[in-house]
Amino acid sequence: MNNAVLYEKCNSLQKRDALLCLEEYSSKLKWKKNNNNILDIGCGDGSVTNMLKKYIPTDFKLLGCDISEKMVNFANDHHCNEQTSFTVLDIESDLPEGMKGKFDHVFSFYALHWIINQERAFKNIYNLLSEDGECFMIFLAGAPVFDVYRVLARNNKWSKWLQNVDRYVSPYHDSKEPEKEVKKMLEKIGFVDYDVQCKNSVYVYEDLHVLRRAFTAVNPFKIPEDKFDDYMSDYLEILKEMQIMAKFNNNYETNVQFRYRLLVIYARKPASQDKLLQELNKRD
Numbered sequence: 001m002n003n004a005v006l007y008e009k010c011n012s013l014q015k016r017d018a019l020l021c022l023e024e025y026s027s028k029l030k031w032k033k034n035n036n037n038i039l040d041i042g043c044g045d046g047s048v049t050n051m052l053k054k055y056i057p058t059d060f061k062l063l064g065c066d067i068s069e070k071m072v073n074f075a076n077d078h079h080c081n082e083q084t085s086f087t088v089l090d091i092e093s094d095l096p097e098g099m100k101g102k103f104d105h106v107f108s109f110y111a112l113h114w115i116i117n118q119e120r121a122f123k124n125i126y127n128l129l130s131e132d133g134e135c136f137m138i139f140l141a142g143a144p145v146f147d148v149y150r151v152l153a154r155n156n157k158w159s160k161w162l163q164n165v166d167r168y169v170s171p172y173h174d175s176k177e178p179e180k181e182v183k184k185m186l187e188k189i190g191f192v193d194y195d196v197q198c199k200n201s202v203y204v205y206e207d208l209h210v211l212r213r214a215f216t217a218v219n220p221f222k223i224p225e226d227k228f229d230d231y232m233s234d235y236l237e238i239l240k241e242m243q244i245m246a247k248f249n250n251n252y253e254t255n256v257q258f259r260y261r262l263l264v265i266y267a268r269k270p271a272s273q274d275k276l277l278q279e280l281n282k283r284d
């Protein structure tokens, strides 16, 4: 997904959930009196990064990062100022030395379900954090859109463009207890005070035009332009087969309920004295 202009117009689901979760969790976040260094991972067009500022009560520097140079350039063009900037970073790759241990807070909204190597990404988040630093992330555990990808990938008409489809399915989509898996990983990496929730959520797309644009904005597959309408028609047919859409409804003005599971994660990197206690507890 590289189309920042389209994504900025179609990220109402992602924005709504970022706002709802920040409202719910903002009282849990601990801020330094000044010089809070903050990172937003998978910032996309930067509009949610920009929204985040409303929840930072004191002086801060905010860096958004994304694997997509197109997204980063769009975010810098639209949201860069003396406190906020954006840079290219793949959270699954090696970290620049200068970023390690530098951030008091790391956020991520609707990005980590795009990551296959979860442990690598979460270890990177741990290493990005300063001592006593905290992270707050929301991303999809499971969603019908991933089942749609798998059905399309089995269709000979689309299999050529949907190879390795599970590369774009959330790593927790088939998990019965994603929060358990995440907690185990956080503990293994060394996070403390973690709170992991998997929330059953629903979002209503008011009509199929809106749904189509939202689906297109996050579509990771390189479908040829002259085939995209046919691809979308097959996508909508699958929604009917999955009974997410009414079977005989060809009315584009119909709304569609998107039911999904959202992981909401808070965790803290222990300060050195905590680490000592952790070690002593392990020995007992």
Ligand SMILES: C[S@@+](CC[C@H](N)C(=O)[O-])C[C@H]1O[C@@H](n2cnc3c(N)ncnc32)[C@H](O)[C@@H]1O
Pocket (backbone or CB within 6 Å): 001, 011, 014, 015, 018, 041, 042, 043, 044, 045, 046, 048, 065, 066, 067, 068, 071, 089, 090, 091, 092, 108, 109, 110, 111, 114, 115, 218
């Ligand atoms: C659905 S968008 C979310 C954007 C924004 N956080 C929001 O809530 O609207 C997911 C973003 O994660 C980025 N992303 C995917 N894999 C990434 C990786 N390995 N490292 C950094 N960003 C990544 C994508 O390029 C995309 O911009």
Ligand SMILES: CC(C)=CCC/C(C)=C/CC/C(C)=C/C(=O)O
Pocket (backbone or CB within 6 Å): 014, 110, 143, 144, 145, 148, 211, 214, 215, 216, 218, 239, 244, 256, 257, 258, 259
């Ligand atoms: C009913 C149905 C399957 C709707 C799909 C809605 C949609 C496009 C959800 C976004 C899924 C996603 C991968 C979001 C993201 O990465 O931000």
